[in-house]
Amino acid sequence: MTGDIERDLDVALTSERPPADPDVAEMVDVARRLGDELAVDAPGARRERAMFVQGVAGRRRRRPPLVAIALRTAAAGVLLIAVAWVAQNAAPGQRLYPVKEALRTIGLAPSVSADFEDRVRAAGTLLEDAAAQLPFAPQRAERLSLDALGELARAQDLLDEERGPMRAQWETRIEQLERRAVTLLRLSGEEADDDSDDDSSGSGSDDDDSDDDSSGRGSDDDSDDSDDDSSGRGSDDDDDSDDDSSRRGSDDDDSDDSGSDDDDSSGRGSGGDDSDDSGGGSDDD
């Protein structure tokens, strides 16, 4: 504990008023004399001052501004996203494949099975669209089928990453969809040929050729039907291909009568169903 006199002395040292205690007053006087003696002129120290001030300013220069930090962070982020994007399609053995695996580990990239399902689902949707477009826009159907094959190629790449029991099942699914895509490609090509043939001449002899084509298609469709059946989409495809072949049969019959494109379109409509039993049946026979 500090005594009163020690505290009084401390207060008196900073006070303007002279202390009441003569002992304290004497010590205050000693302190003032000591203070005066110690208050020597300090050196200018201009060089030291300049060094200190420049050193402090150097600290500011060394520290990168916030904007630069933000820009660097943003650039790193963009680079990371770009690498992740490119790495999405990396196959095993490729340089970016470890990045893809790392992204999967931290949940930033889909798992192999999820990726595969996405690809196969996309391919299936594209093929359905292609089948729907085939009678009306064969060129679009062809493009959709090609896109579907692209998706299937990426799904095929994923097979290398699947070492489990799903591999065989995945292979089968890819195979089925590929066959269907190839069939649609061929049909769309033929359909496009038909259209151009009809457009260019409309003559009887051409119609005869198309007759042969349609009968050929009928038999092809039969084989496709069996494939499509195995893929689980048989009923739709059956209907489609049957309709296609039968319609073509009846169309050809129509074209025999008229030789016009308009008949083609009417034949694909409700009229096609009517001719299913007759024209389509005879073609297949």
Next chain:
Amino acid sequence: MDTTTLKREVRRAAAGDERAAALLFDHFHPRVFRYALGRVRDRAAAEDVAAETFAKVLGELGRFKWRGAGFEAWLFRIASNLVVDHFRKTGREQASDDVAGRLDATEERTPEVAALAAETTTELSAMLDELAPDQREVLLLRFAGGLEPAEVGAVMGRNANAVRQLQFRALANLRRRMQQGVST
């Protein structure tokens, strides 16, 4: 400079503000120099200690955190450590402390001690040298460095009350020696 202003200037200097750095240097360099001169009793050495103190402050300013007694206590602790380093190199203070130790033991100034103490300094400074090291340190930090008792305590690792006691004893000793000096 009040505490609020000092805090602001220290923060600015830490962020690289040249004006704040100049302000701190102008405010504290003379005080650090006087304190160092009071300790080392050599003008050139005191200038070196003051310059080294600010060089060290420059290097550590980014890591300085305002706590307890604040910037002044931190600054003078650096200066105090540099004085100790100086004496370690020159081996001088040991002799000075021996003188002070003999004085503390006898509380009387023998002619031999008085002659030794007055060799290079004025009378009052010589008397200061004769004090016990902690008493001398308190007086130098208080009256050359301009620190408050709490700040002196932070430099010396003692509380403010212990500093006031040391201050009282140191001034009482000086007064007695001055009276003895007048009477002899």
